[in-house]
Amino acid sequence: MIYPRARMAALTVAIAFALTGCSLFKHSSPPNDGAIVSSIESKLFQDPVLKTRDVRVVSQQGVVVLTGTVGSDQEKSAVEQIAHSTDGVKQVIDELSVGSQQQAEAQAPEAPAQPETRRSRRHGRTVAQNEAPSESGSTPAPVVQSPPGSASAPSSEPPSPPQPVEITVPAGTVITVRTVDPVDSATNQTGDEVSATIDSPVSEDGQIVIPRYAKARLKLVSVKNAGHIKGRSEVQLQLVSVTVGGKTYAVDTGTYQQEASSSRGKQTAERAGIGAAIGGIIGAIAGGGKGAAIGAGVGAGAGTGVQMATKAQAVKIPPETKIDFTLRSPLRVTVNQ
Structure with missing residues (x-):
């Protein structure tokens, strides 16, 4: 019977395609921090209330930090929502404090005060300080200069700027970072570097050596993808540098390892079992008990073939x-006291 065999083969191929998946990866271009800050400040100025608040915006590689004072929790949420909705923003760190309406307005930038008009009494009438003397008025009194010997003593010299000092962060110190760029074992390779922030x-001894939000770089020291039949995908990351005060320092740390949630061997067994069950059903329909046994074997082989054609489960570390x-x-870092 040629026709039942052809139908069985067609159904097996259809099942193989149904079990095969694909994924799309989207690469975004680096964010423009200047454009992000300008866009957020423009939106804040358009709000009649928020434009009167002291809100400061800083962006570093798409990570936006909000500081300042607002009048209520609703205003704080509105500012954060504006930042989140701006194109190019990867993360929003809200450091805004909530004060009273008077405090928020008092901390907002004020317009320069107009110079007061001082008035003096001249010959029985009041004359404005900046008013030009009339033609019939008396000439201004001459300025009396002090003799050279009575000159005031010169003011003391301004204090010298603080001198930088080198502080050592001992081995065993834990440094916590937050990733900025994503990591994917399917696209990244050993040796790649990604951005992060402290x-x-x-x-150390009460002195901040590495401030929060300082730039950091992570290196993929190992990227492994699971084989077609067995194995488990994994990545290993290492902190290799931090930037403090505009200077980059090399860092020697331990590694961070993350593995995929399941191994290839387990997936192969599951998919082969599913293929055998479906093949048995098809064989039973086509040729009874003997056909069921043949179909189970064909289905198991199809399940294993699908496993070999399917990409390994990748390890993904999101921003x-x-x-x-x-x-x-x-780690020795130079800081200003």
Whole structure:
């Protein structure tokens, strides 16, 4: 019987295509921090209430930090919503404080005060300080200069700026970062570097050595993808540098490892079992008990073939993921006291 065999083969191919998946990856261009800040400030100025508040906006590689004072929780939520809705924003860190309406208005920038018009009494009438003397008025009194010997002592010299000092962060210190760029074992390779920011300030003897939001770089020291039949995808990250005061420092830390949620061996067994069950049903319809046994074998083979054609489950670390790294060697950083 040629026709039942052809139908069985067609159904097996259809099942294989139904089990096969695909994924699309979207790469975004680097954000324009200047355009992000300008857009957020423009939207705040268009609001009759928010434009009177002291709201400061800073953007670093798409990570927006909001500081200042607003009058209520509703105003705070409105400012954060405006920042979130702006194109190019990856993350919004809200550091706004809520005060009274008077405090929020008092901290808002004020217009320069107009100079007061001082008046003096001259010859029985009041004359404005900036008023030009009349033709019949008396000439201004001459300025009396002090003798050279009575000159006031020169003011003291301004204090010298603080001198930079080098502070050592000891080995074993934990540095917490928050990722900015995503990590994907299907697209990233060993040696790639991604951006991050310091999530918690690092202090030593009461002195902040590495401030919060300082730039950091992470390196993929290992990227493994699961094989066609067995194995598990994994990535290993290492913190390699931080930037403090415009200077970049190399960092030696331990690695952070993340694996895929399931292994290829388990997926192969599951898909082969599903293929055998479906093949058995098709074989039973086509040729009874013997056909069921043949169909089960064909279905199991189809399930294994689908597993070999399917991409391994990738390890993905999205932006804004917090990761802890431990220093393996002391880190020396120069700071201003």
